[in-house]
Amino acid sequence: MRLVDAFQSSTSVVAVMRASDGVFLGVNPAFERSTGYRRDQVTGRLPVEIGLWPDPAFRSQIWSLLRGDHRAVALPMHLRHADGRILPGHLNVEFATDADGETVVFCLLHLATEPAAPGETAPSAPPGFYRALYLAASEGIYRSLPGGGFLDVNPAMARILGYDSPAQLLQEVAREASSLYVDPESATHFHTRLQAGERLERVRARVRRRDGGIIWVSENARGIFDEQGKVLFYEGSLVDITAQVEAEEALRQSRTLYQVLVENSRDGVFLIQRGKVAFANQALASILGYEVPELTGMDYMSLVDPADIEAQMARRAAREAGSPAPQVYEVRLRRRDGRVILCEVRADAVQYEGDIASTGTLRDVTEERARQRAIEDAERRYRTLVEHSQVGVFIMDGDRYTYANTAFTQMLGLGEGELVGRGYREIMAPEAVPASEQRDRDRAAGRPVPSDFETCLLHRDGRRVFVRVSIGPVELDGVEHLTGTVLDVTRQREAESRLRFHATHDPLTGLPNRMLFNQKLAGAMLAAGRAGGQPYAVLFLDLDGFKWVNDSLGHGAGDGLLVQIARRLEDSLLQDVLIARYGGDEFTLLPEGPCDEARAAAIARQVIALFEQPFDAGGQQVFSSASLGIVLGRPDYESPEQVLRDADTAMYRAKSAGKSGFVVFDEGMHQQALSRLQLETDLRLAFERAEFRVHYQPIIELASGRLVGAEALVRWLHPRRGLLAPAEFLPLAEESGLITQLDAWVLGEACAQLGQWRQVAPGLSMNVNVDERQMVAPGLVDEVLALLHRHQLPADSLRLEVTETAFRSGRGEAERHLLSLKAIGVGLVVDDFGTGYSSLESFASSPFDALKMDQVFIRDIETNPRHRAIVRTINGFAGELGLALTAEGIETEGQREMLRAIGCQFGQGFLFSRALPPEQFEQMLSAGAGIVG
Numbered sequence: 001m002r003l004v005d006a007f008q009s010s011t012s013v014v015a016v017m018r019a020s021d022g023v024f025l026g027v028n029p030a031f032e033r034s035t036g037y038r039r040d041q042v043t044g045r046l047p048v049e050i051g052l053w054p055d056p057a058f059r060s061q062i063w064s065l066l067r068g069d070h071r072a073v074a075l076p077m078h079l080r081h082a083d084g085r086i087l088p089g090h091l092n093v094e095f096a097t098d099a100d101g102e103t104v105v106f107c108l109l110h111l112a113t114e115p116a117a118p119g120e121t122a123p124s125a126p127p128g129f130y131r132a133l134y135l136a137a138s139e140g141i142y143r144s145l146p147g148g149g150f151l152d153v154n155p156a157m158a159r160i161l162g163y164d165s166p167a168q169l170l171q172e173v174a175r176e177a178s179s180l181y182v183d184p185e186s187a188t189h190f191h192t193r194l195q196a197g198e199r200l201e202r203v204r205a206r207v208r209r210r211d212g213g214i215i216w217v218s219e220n221a222r223g224i225f226d227e228q229g230k231v232l233f234y235e236g237s238l239v240d241i242t243a244q245v246e247a248e249e250a251l252r253q254s255r256t257l258y259q260v261l262v263e264n265s266r267d268g269v270f271l272i273q274r275g276k277v278a279f280a281n282q283a284l285a286s287i288l289g290y291e292v293p294e295l296t297g298m299d300y301m302s303l304v305d306p307a308d309i310e311a312q313m314a315r316r317a318a319r320e321a322g323s324p325a326p327q328v329y330e331v332r333l334r335r336r337d338g339r340v341i342l343c344e345v346r347a348d349a350v351q352y353e354g355d356i357a358s359t360g361t362l363r364d365v366t367e368e369r370a371r372q373r374a375i376e377d378a379e380r381r382y383r384t385l386v387e388h389s390q391v392g393v394f395i396m397d398g399d400r401y402t403y404a405n406t407a408f409t410q411m412l413g414l415g416e417g418e419l420v421g422r423g424y425r426e427i428m429a430p431e432a433v434p435a436s437e438q439r440d441r442d443r444a445a446g447r448p449v450p451s452d453f454e455t456c457l458l459h460r461d462g463r464r465v466f467v468r469v470s471i472g473p474v475e476l477d478g479v480e481h482l483t484g485t486v487l488d489v490t491r492q493r494e495a496e497s498r499l500r501f502h503a504t505h506d507p508l509t510g511l512p513n514r515m516l517f518n519q520k521l522a523g524a525m526l527a528a529g530r531a532g533g534q535p536y537a538v539l540f541l542d543l544d545g546f547k548w549v550n551d552s553l554g555h556g557a558g559d560g561l562l563v564q565i566a567r568r569l570e571d572s573l574l575q576d577v578l579i580a581r582y583g584g585d586e587f588t589l590l591p592e593g594p595c596d597e598a599r600a601a602a603i604a605r606q607v608i609a610l611f612e613q614p615f616d617a618g619g620q621q622v623f624s625s626a627s628l629g630i631v632l633g634r635p636d637y638e639s640p641e642q643v644l645r646d647a648d649t650a651m652y653r654a655k656s657a658g659k660s661g662f663v664v665f666d667e668g669m670h671q672q673a674l675s676r677l678q679l680e681t682d683l684r685l686a687f688e689r690a691e692f693r694v695h696y697q698p699i700i701e702l703a704s705g706r707l708v709g710a711e712a713l714v715r716w717l718h719p720r721r722g723l724l725a726p727a728e729f730l731p732l733a734e735e736s737g738l739i740t741q742l743d744a745w746v747l748g749e750a751c752a753q754l755g756q757w758r759q760v761a762p763g764l765s766m767n768v769n770v771d772e773r774q775m776v777a778p779g780l781v782d783e784v785l786a787l788l789h790r791h792q793l794p795a796d797s798l799r800l801e802v803t804e805t806a807f808r809s810g811r812g813e814a815e816r817h818l819l820s821l822k823a824i825g826v827g828l829v830v831d832d833f834g835t836g837y838s839s840l841e842s843f844a845s846s847p848f849d850a851l852k853m854d855q856v857f858i859r860d861i862e863t864n865p866r867h868r869a870i871v872r873t874i875n876g877f878a879g880e881l882g883l884a885l886t887a888e889g890i891e892t893e894g895q896r897e898m899l900r901a902i903g904c905q906f907g908q909g910f911l912f913s914r915a916l917p918p919e920q921f922e923q924m925l926s927a928g929a930g931i932v933g
Contacts, residue, residue, distance in 0.1 A: 004028055013109040015042075018102070019095060022046055022059070025104060034111050036082030054080050062093060066105065071095070073152050074170040079111065087111045090171050101390065110167035135375050139239045140217075144177040146191065146231045155371055160217070160240045162209035164367070172210070182206035182214050194223040195231055204241070213266070216245040268343075268362035272300050273352055275316075279359075287343070287364045289336035305332035305340050319349040319358055330365065341366045392467075392486030395476075399423045399440065402481070411467075411488050413460035429456035429464055454489065466493040506581040508559055509566035517580035517588050521640040524590060528633050536633040537600040539589040540647035541607060544625040544659040546585040549617055557618030558585075565624070568610045577603065588644065597632055597664060604628045604662035611660070625660035627651055632664070646673055680736055682718065683729060687741065691717050694749045695915035698924065699767065699886060699908045702900045707925065709765035709799070711908060712750035713915045714742065739771045748787060751798065753918055755791030761925055767799045767829060775802055776813040781820045788824075795825030801852065803831050815846070822847035829886075834874055851878050855889025855909070862894050875903050 004026035007014040013035075014028045024042045032038055037050065047053055058077060065072040071094030079087045089111040096106040134141060140157030144150045150173060153166045161180065163169040173180065178187030186205045193200060200221040206214050221236030246265070262269045268284025270277060280295045288295065288303065304312050308331050315327055326348040332340050347360035386393050392408030394401055404419040412419070412427055425433055432455045443449045451472050457465045471484030504516035512520075524536040543565070550558040562585065569579045569587065578590040591603060607628060614621040629650025637643050649672075650665040657663065686692060692714055699709035716724040733739040747768050754766040774780060788795055800821065802814075818828060828847060832854040853874055857867045871887075878885040887899050890909030899907060913924065 013111060015107040015109070016096075016098070017047075017105040017107065019105050020103075022063070022105070031109070034087075034109070035079065041082075051080055054078050054086055062091070066093065066095060074150070074167075077109075079109070090167060097391075110165075110171060139237045141235075141237045142177075143233050143235045145233055146195070146223075148177055149173070150177050151233055157238070159368070160209075160215070160238065161207065162211045162213065169210075180207045182208055190219075190221065194221060194234055197223065197225070200236070204245075207238075213264075215240055215242040217241060265361070266363075268364075269360075270362060271352065271357055271359045273355060273357035275300055278352070278357065284362055287335075287341070287362065288333060303333050305334055308332050315347075316358070319347070320356055323349065326360070342369055392488075394419075394484060394486065395474075396424070396482040397479070399425070408486055411459075411465060411486065412457060427457050429458055432456045457486075464490075466490045509563055509581050511566050511570075511587075512578065512580040514580065514582050514588075517578065517582065517590065518640040518644075520578055521590055521643060525633065525637060525640070525643070529635070534594040535596055537591055537595040537597070538631045538633075538643050538647050539591075539600060539604055539607070539662075540582075540629040540631070540644060540651045541587040541589065541626050542628075542651050542655070543585040544627055544655065546624065549622060549624070553618045553620065553622075557620075561615050561617045561622070561624065564615050565610075569607070572606060572610055573603065582644075588647070595632075597630075600630045600632065601662070601664070604630060608660060608662070627654035627659050628662035629654055630662055630664045646670065649673055676732065679729070680732055683716075683732060683736065683738060686716060686718075687738075687745070689719075691719065692742070692745065693717055693723075693917070694746055694753070695917055696750075696753070696921040697908050697915040698913045698921070699765075699906055700912045702887075702896060702904060702907050707761075708763070708906065709767060710921065711767040711801070711915075712746055712753075712769075714746050715915075734771070737773075740774045740777060743769065743771050743774045744783065747783070751787040751791050751793060754797060755793055757922065757925055758793070758797065760922075764925070765797050765799055765827070767801050769801045769831065772803065772814065775817055780817050781824075784821060784826060785824065788826075796827055799827030799829050799850070801829045801831040804833070818847050834870065848883060850884035850886060852886045852888055853904075855887075858887050858889045858895055858899070858909075859891075861898055862892075868898070871899070871904070872902055879903065 004014060004016050007028040007030075011030050012028075013030045015031055016025045016027075017023060018025055023044060023046055027037075027039055027042055035052075037052075042050060042052075048059060053059055055078065062072065062075070065075070071092075073092050075091045075093070077089060077091045079089060081087055089109055092108040092110075094106055096104055098104050134154050138156055140160045141154045142150055142157050143152045150170055153169055155166055158164070158166045158169045161169060163172070178184070178191070181187040181190075183206060190200060190203070190205075200219060203219050203221075205217055205219060207217050208214055217238040218241045219236055219238040221234055223231045224233050224235060226232050243265075262281045263283075265281060265283050268287045269279070269281040270284055271279035277295055277298050277300055280292055282292055285292045285295050290298075301309060301312070311329075312331060315329065319327065326346060328344075328346050330342055330344050333343050334340050341364050344363045344365045345360060346362075347358050350357055350359050352359070387405050389405060389407055392411050393403075393405040394408055395403040400421060400423050401419050402421075406416065409416060409419050419427070424436060428436060435453075436455060439449050439453075452468065452470050454466065454468050457467055459465050466489050468487045468489050469484055470487075471482055473480050474483045475481070504513060504519075505511065506513045521536075521538065527533050528536050546558065546561070549561055562581070565587070566579070566581065569589075573579060573589065576592055578592065580588045580590075582588045589603065589607070591599060607626060611623070611625045614623050616622075629647045629652070631643050631647040631650065633643070646665045646669065649669055650663045653669065654661050654663040693716070695713050695715050696710040697713055698707050699711060700706065701708050714726060714730075716729050718724050730739065733742050747770070750766050750768045754764065757764050770780075784798070784800075787793070788798065802818075822828060827849045829850040829852055830848050831852050833851040834854055834857060851874065853871065857871050857874075861868050861871060875885055884906065885904050886906040886908065887904050888908055890896050890899065890907045890911045892911060895909075896907060896911060916924065
């Protein structure tokens with residue numbers, strides 16, 4: 001844990017926890033000494049696991065503060081020592097980033113039972129890279145609450161008030177900062193003025209030091225207010241002006257009073273003549289560990305550390321030689337107890353009682369220098385962390401960089417120091433400059449400015465570098481600067497751009513896809529809807545005969561053809577038209593700018609002309625053509641789907657008109673579309689209103705004339721249009737996806753009816769049509785089993801009719817369902833046999849029981865020898881495979897006799913009966929009950 005390693009030799013108690021769950025990642029030796037816990041006892045564990053917090057609510061308080069402000073300073077707390085003792089203290093905690101890039105919680109503890117060692121002190125908060133200036137300031141700096149208590153103080157503040165460290169001051173003056181003032185009315189007066197918004201400047205006051213001494217300070221302070229005018233806290237600075245006050249007082253008082261001031265000085269005052277201490281004040285005696293009488297008359301050189309004697313002799317010689325300048329130096333002196341201390345001396349040569357003497361002041365700066373060294377060490381450590389960070393770090397004065405670390409300069413391809421002195425506009429992409437300037441204006445006007453934002457910079461080689469910037473103000477030497485970090489997110493943005501492209505473009509052709517086209521069309525519709533909006537048009541293109549290319553040359557050739565068509569469209573139209581692959585072999589076009597019927601028709605002719613030249617499909621030249629439907633924008637269009645629906649309708653009109661042409665959607669088509677939409681709405685409501693009916697057409701054994709079965713055929717009793725035949729609504733049910741629900745309903749009704757009729761005619765069977773989508777539905781087999789069980793039907797009494805499209809591939813979910821249905825004994829019939837494209841091999845490997853010949857072959861069997869030959873072939877094919885054969889559409893006795901002669905077993909058609917309502921079919925069944933079964 002590199003962050004902990006930086007505090008291995010520190011006396012500060014440091015712990016680092018993982019931000020995600022609060023587990024200890026590491027502690028320094030000072031932590032082990034202060035708490036009694038070894039590193040291996042805490043690493044990898046939660047504080048609550050080892051009982052570190054006596055108060056369980058304290059942990060919640062810490063995390064609540066971190067989530068709000070990301071740090072907490074001088075938080076009063078109690079900690080349980082390993083031996084069970086409760087240790088009071090204060091906690092400073094904030095989020096940080098370890099050198100390994102992990103987000104951690106940095107904790108600095110100040111425990112009352114472990115005062116800082118001589119010459120050492122603990123910082124009041126984890127020092128930041130620029131906090132060194134704050135820590136090294138000679139004037140005391142603080143923040144305090146209106147209700148009392150300090151939020152933060154710097155080392156100079158603690159030193160001025162006689163405390164060993166800021167932490168000690170924060171701990172001992174935790175509740176009432178105003179108690180430091182000797183005159184309580186001063187504190188009250190200050191608070192009143194500050195709360196009134198007044199700024200205090202160079203106000204003198206007497207304050208009480210930790211040791212009880214009273215000093216004079218000159219104080220500057222102001223209140224920090226929130227938006228409602230409420231004081232959040234006070235911030236201020238003070239300097240010790242005791243010496244100045246004493247000097248002023250000395251001018252007004254007698255020599256005796258001056259002597260008193262010297263005696264009360266916290267600095268040692270001396271007079272040395274002829275190498276002997278002629279005068280020493282109490283402070284000097286205390287500094288050196290003597291009583292004043294003992295020190296007076298002592299040989300001064302005997303107090304100097306041997307290592308400094310030679311330098312001290314040189315200074316003495318310079319003074320006695322009449323050196324005009326006062327001497328300021330540091331010297332190591334030996335106290336009475338043998339300890340060597342470092343003292344700062346200010347000395348000058350004077351005439352005393354007729355002879356030259358040296359007089360001046362002496363101050364013990366041992367601890368101060370130790371603090372400075374600690375600060376310098378921390379500065380070096382944090383500078384190293386910043387310089388070696390993988391994240392760019394910078395400081396700005398105004399709009400110019402005054403510091404940039406290596407990561408930031410390398411991010412832009414610049415050398416060390418090249419960024420310093422440059423303005424941000426010099427390295428920012430032109431399109432990003434206006435937003436940055438707006439942030440500057442908002443900041444100058446006091447408006448809120450986001451601390452985190454994304455922008456774009458320029459690399460030295462000209463490429464763009466997308467970055468995420470975290471920035472905030474910081475005061476350095478009394479001047480507000482901006483500091484922050486820069487994270488390169490270029491790869492992330494490029495990846496997002498690729499994802500957006502793939503989400504909105506067709507992977508085969510690279511053209512915009514359906515989603516992007518609909519978005520652009522929606523924008524055009526919105527613009528057209530505004531006052532003075534421009535007209536728009538949409539062209540819907542569908543290839544003619546594309547299925548032939550796929551079936552004959554393969555899907556690879558088909559894909560290649562689509563790519564070539566996309567390129568031709570782009571080469572000819574891309575400047576003026578948005579071209580999209582809408583799906584399969586469908587393309588959609590949205591002309592840019594105003595588009596009336598004349599322009600749309602011109603574009604359509606241009607597209608049709610593109611297909612006059614052949615294409616290369618799988619190494620073979622092929623010709624293709626396209627049919628186009630055109631829709632001109634109308635005010636009543638509310639969605640892109642409505643526009644494209646009508647364009648699709650117009651396209652199919654173009655195909656019906658002979659293909660390779662275009663049709664403009666007109667009012668007639670619009671009315672048809674409205675009618676179709678109304679019919680679709682009615683179809684959806686028909687389920688709720690129970691408007692569907694099942695009629696039953698008899699199936700007859702041709703040889704005997706027996707009634708052996710029935711085919712269930714659905715009808716729709718429309719509330720306005722009356723009874724509708726299947727051809728009037730089944731195509732719509734298939735397109736709308738309602739066919740599966742409808743087939744399931746018919747299957748249930750037919751099984752229930754069959755259950756009743758078999759009580760009269762036990763051998764009766766029922767044929768029910770099943771759409772290919774229902775055939776692959778997951779619950780089909782279970783549904784059939786449930787119906788057979790519910791209505792007590794033998795499995796072979798139910799025969800499901802499917803078209804060839806349901807098993808064309810002979811594989812997949814449909815094949816598995818067919819095998820499952822066959823296994824339970826349900827009859828399987830191929831409907832409309834002879835009109836599809838399935839191979840004969842697929843029948844040989846499929847579990848069918850019967851075939852039904854389409855009526856197209858029956859209608860002219862008496863006059864068309866070709867159809868007659870086909871019927872014979874189908875009959876022979878069924879006989880060879882052991883399949884029962886039923887002929888549909890028998891309307892004449894001649895057709896019946898010819899089919900019977902050929903060998904066809906069963907038939908149905910108007911010759912025998914139309915499809916009948918249940919009650920009429922039941923009458924027919926009752927009349928023929930004796931011959932059924």
